Structure formats: structure tokens, C-alpha cells
Amino acid sequence: MILLCFAHRAEAEAFFVEKDFRPDNRLKNFYKSSSGEEFLLITGEGPYSALSKISSVLSFEKTFSKIINFGTAGALGNQYEKLDVFSIRTAYLAESSEALPQFKSFPLQVIEGLPKIDCITSTQRIKDPKLKHHLSSFADVVDRELWSIGFAAKESKIPLYAIKIISDATEDLDFCQDVKNNSFKLSSLLLKAYFNLFTNEKQKTKDELFERVVSLSDFYFSTSQKRSLKKYLSETEITWTELERLIKKIHIEENNKANAKKLLETLSEFSSPEFHQLRNKVxxxxxxxxxxxxxxxxxxxxxxxxxxxxxxxxxxxxxxxxxxxxxxxxxxxxxxxxxxxx
Amino acid sequence: MFNKVFVEKDLVNKSHTQDVLKKIRFNELITIDRYDNIFEKVKKPYLQKRDNLNLFLAKKRGEIVKEAPDAYGLGKEKHFYFIHAYNCIYECEYCYLQGYFNSPDIVWFLNHDEIIKKIDGTSKTHPNSWFHAGEFSDSLAVSHFTNEIPTYHEYFKGNSTAKLELRTKSSNTRALESLEPLSNLFVTFSLSPKEVAKSIDKKASPIKQRLKAIKRLHLLGFKIGIHLDPIVIENCWEKSYQELIEDLSNHIPISEISFISIGVVRFTKDVFLQFSKNYPSSNIRTSTFVKSFDNKFRYPKPIRSNALRLVRELLTHYGANPTNIYECME
Incomplete structure (x- = not known):
């Protein structure tokens, strides 16, 4: 399941129109699609509000395979134009009225097909050109929520993506009104990017590979064996075809626990033949x-x-x-x- | 090449700075007070060096010359390294810089006169010492941009008791070729079997080019050192090292190499975490690794001792003087 996050309802308007989102009574401003595959959260503006809202959601709903933050962002450099759409690569944070950069940052999953830039989340609205220039040393655009979503996503180990649309250029001072006036246009562009980039994703993730192995009827994995299996799958970057080849080599017994042990031994050898040889010598x-x-x-x-x-x-x-x-x-x-x- | 170039305001009008700026490509130039107001102020992910690399032109302040750790070099003399740059244009998967700095952005320090002054002071207190460049950056890779080699050459030419090591994975020997070889100047190349280097020494010169550079400098009379470090154990690694050393011997008589260091791939905890995150499909198979005597992650002792012994035997077989071989960080 996917969690879609927006700071403002206006940014999500096109999503509400396109998809049948209904309120989820567990939290205010939290919605569920009729298919049950997508949830939508309005975090409110500012990193503290966003952190509070997303943490609440992640505490009671633990089934998300990815989080996507959509929203507007202000350009910090002259090379960006209004309505340009980007995938965010790293989320930084600037605190206080002086916009002091904070050390902790969160790398995001980048979205193929979109240009990649960095975003700094500010605790204050950044209107002063001097502050914009100062922040441009660290990031390309400024927003009000992404860093907090990154923090919560990391804690919950959920991959995070962000699609940002430039709402105001560096010299725009009255950008808040502009954003309000153009909100549906901005929201529609975000929805278009979402459809183009996410709805046809077919790549099998490691988690899917893991689920496939543990559901095989001849194998029973204990909790620690499941951990080992995850480790081997992650270390080896093995494909399902290769894995099938290894499974075929195993002499399957009636005892499913013994079969799981044999598969893990085979994966251990596959992942590190030298260490396997060392253990045999011992x-x-x-x-x-x-x-x-x-x-x-x-x-x-x-x-x-x-x-x-x-x-x-x-x-x-x-x-x-x-x-x-x-x-x-x-x-x-x-x-x-x-x-x-x- | 670079996204943004930040220049400290005290340096912006200096001729050396302007020379560097003329030679490099970048999108935006920003004047700043001090590089450390920006560099490492936020944690910038290491792999952004691929598509969002910034450069700082700055003055090195604080500690410029540092004593090297034990088992760093050959012999009983003292070993120091000096800091003329932070970070590297190459992207070697095992590189410790990925866990050392909190940013992959590159800093070139341009106050070479002050760096040399510090080297001179240290050299007077510790005669016959070694000074190594390349601890935090490759010492030749960008030397045609930074143009500091003649300055260091000049100093060491007049101070023959101090020894200089320029350590590199490049084949960029242009800066040296117009200079005279010195008895106390050692140009050292890190080498790995070509297929390994191709997969893990990302963006560094191919082994073939490095070997040609070795031959070129050796024929010009420069003293050459070799680092067979890090040794990576992969399929048929023994054969790969045999081929590498034979190939090396076709470019320079092994007996004429001033010193050879051998070391097996290793990681501190921080670097190990970064490496695992940055290169999950690396050919460096770390599932074998154990926490070893100095808390670094390495192959188990039987595996690495066997590797070191075998490489040492190969080197001596091809003519290396055993006393010129040392084990690095073992």
C-alpha cells in the first residue's frame, strides 16, 4: 500500500477528484482510496505539524510499502522555472528565522524519468532573497514538510519518494497568493507525474522475492532463518531465476525445516564461497x-x-x-x- | 564537471585561484567567507558525487601535517601526511572517504606555501621523515588543474633528507614529466587486477594506463612505489594477481621498484556501513568479514594471511627484494 502526503489540501485537489478517497476515521485529514491500495494524508504546513501527523499515521498503519510526498517548492536558484517538476534526491532542514542548516539529512528514492534535485525544509516561510541565497549553498528548492516525512519514513524503514513542482521563482515575493490561484493546475501536474511514474511499476522488490520464498510449500523458516534469508537476498542481489536454480539443486526432504536449513546453507555458499570453504576446513x-x-x-x-x-x-x-x-x-x-x- | 564552485573571499582575486577557475568547468561560482561554513554543515550523501559535485577553493587552517598511523609505510623513519585537498574525483567502492567526511564535495586548499612551511618545520624536528600526499585525495589526478606539484618539487629538491610520496590511481603524469627526478621523490601507484579495478575503482584510470604511466616515469628516472592494496578476494584472485604482477614486470623491473605495500581490503565500522549502503551489489563480498584486532572489518585472518603470503611470494618470484615489501595496516 502507498501513502501519499501533501502539506495542503489544495495541493491534493486533483487526487481527490481523480480517485475516490474517503475519510479514514482513525485520524483527521487522513483518507483511504476505495481500492484500499492508497492512503492520503494532509500533514499541514511546517515540519513540526508534518512530523506529528505522519508519525501518528505510521504508528497505527504499518502496511505501507512506500511513501510519496507531493507538493510545491520555492526555487533557490535562477535556473528553475515555475511548474518544473522534479524528483527530490535529498531532504535537508533549515531551522529558525536565520535558516540555519541542520546536519541530519535523508536521502530519498529517486524517480527515473524526472530530473533530480535537493530540497531543504524550512521551519519558516522563506521570502527574503538573502536567505534564499544562503540556502542555495545547500539545496535547490525549499519546502515546508519533506525533511519531517523523511525522518518518520526512515524510522519506519519505508522507502520515500518526493515529487515537487516549482511554485515560485527566486524573485517572487507574493508567491503565496500565486500558489493559491494556481493550486488546481499545480495539483493536476503532480497527479500526472504520479500516474506516469508509479502506476506501471512492475519491478519485483526484494521483499516480494522474500515473500515468494517463504511461501514455498516445501520450506518452513523460523524467525531467525527468515532474518538470514532476508540478509542473503539483500547481499547477493539474487534474481528469482537464480534462486530457482539453487532450489532445484537441493534434495527436498519431507522435513520442511531441514529444507529451509539446506536452502540457507546453499545461499551462504552462493553469497560467500570463501567463508563456506573456511567453515568446511574448521x-x-x-x-x-x-x-x-x-x-x-x-x-x-x-x-x-x-x-x-x-x-x-x-x-x-x-x-x-x-x-x-x-x-x-x-x-x-x-x-x-x-x-x-x- | 562541478555544479557549484565556492571560493573563499580572501582567495578569489589571487592569480592561482583564477588559473584554477579558468581550467575547470562549473555551473555557478559563489564567493564565501570560509569553506567550513558550508562544507560538512549538512550530511550530503556520498553518491551525490556522481551528479551534484561541488568544489571549494579554500585555505587549510588548523592541523596541516599529521603523523601517519603505525604500519603506514616502509622502514623505521617517521611518516607524516599533509593535507592539500579533501575528497577525490574517483569513486573507489572501498574508499574510506565515504565514511570519513560527511560530504563528497571536493576541497582544494590553495595555501601551498603555508603547507610547505609546516612540512619544513616538521622535517626539521624529525629529519629523514616521509611526507605523504594523497591521504584525503588522489595526489596526481587533478594536478593539471591545481598545479601545485612544481611548488612541492621545488621544496623537496632543496631538502633531500625529507622524502615525498605522491600516491595515485591516475595516469596523469603531465605535471611531473617536465620536472627532474629526485632521489627523495617517490611516485606510487595503487594497482589491482584489471577486472577488479574495472568494477570497483570507478572513474580511476584503467590499469593498462596506470602501468603505462609507471613505465613512462620510470624511464624518465623517477622512483616508483607500488601499492597492491586493497587486495580483494574474488573468484580466481590468485591467477589475477599472478597476471597483474607479470604485467607490472613487463613495464618496470620489479627489483627496481623502491617499495611495495600489500594490504587486504578493510573497513572501519563507519565506512563499512556507508559501503554496504552505497554498493549493495559490490564484488567485494563482505559476508565473510569479521571484526578484527583493531575493530576494523576484514576477511578472517586465515584468508587474509594466506592472501598476503601468496602475493608476497609472487612479488619475490618476479624479483622484488623482500625487504622492500611491507604489509600495510596489518
């Missing part, structure tokens, strides 16, 4: 000790050759067997292995 070293009932643990970072052995002695015969296993273990070979003799 297994080889420890095999005889383990078979005799001596549990061996080694430094997991491989920085030190030290080993920790634990065992129970059950009889004299058991003791002799373990002593024999220890005598057969070559600590020198182990040390050489740690020092790179593979």
Missing part, C-alpha cells in the same frame, strides 16, 4: 574431537588460534578415547591454518 579439524564427545569452540573472528574444549567423562574407556582423540589432534596444523595456511 569442520574437518574438529570432526574427530567432536565424534569422541569433545565440544570445541574457536574464536569466531579467527583472529586468535585459541580453542575452548568442554566434555564430560563417563567412564575410563570414555576418558581413554578422548585422550586418544586429543593426541591425534594437531594444534600446530590448526595454528598454521589460522595464520593462512589453507
Amino acid at each position: 569442520k574437518g579439524f574438529m570432526e574427530k574431537l567432536e565424534k569422541s564427545g569433545i565440544r570445541v569452540s574457536h574464536d569466531q573472528t579467527f583472529e586468535s588460534p585459541s580453542l575452548k574444549l568442554t566434555t564430560d567423562i563417563k567412564s575410563l574407556q570414555d576418558l581413554n578415547c578422548k585422550v586418544q582423540a586429543l593426541q591425534n589432534f594437531s594444534y600446530r596444523d590448526w595454528e598454521d591454518f589460522i595464520n593462512g595456511d589453507l
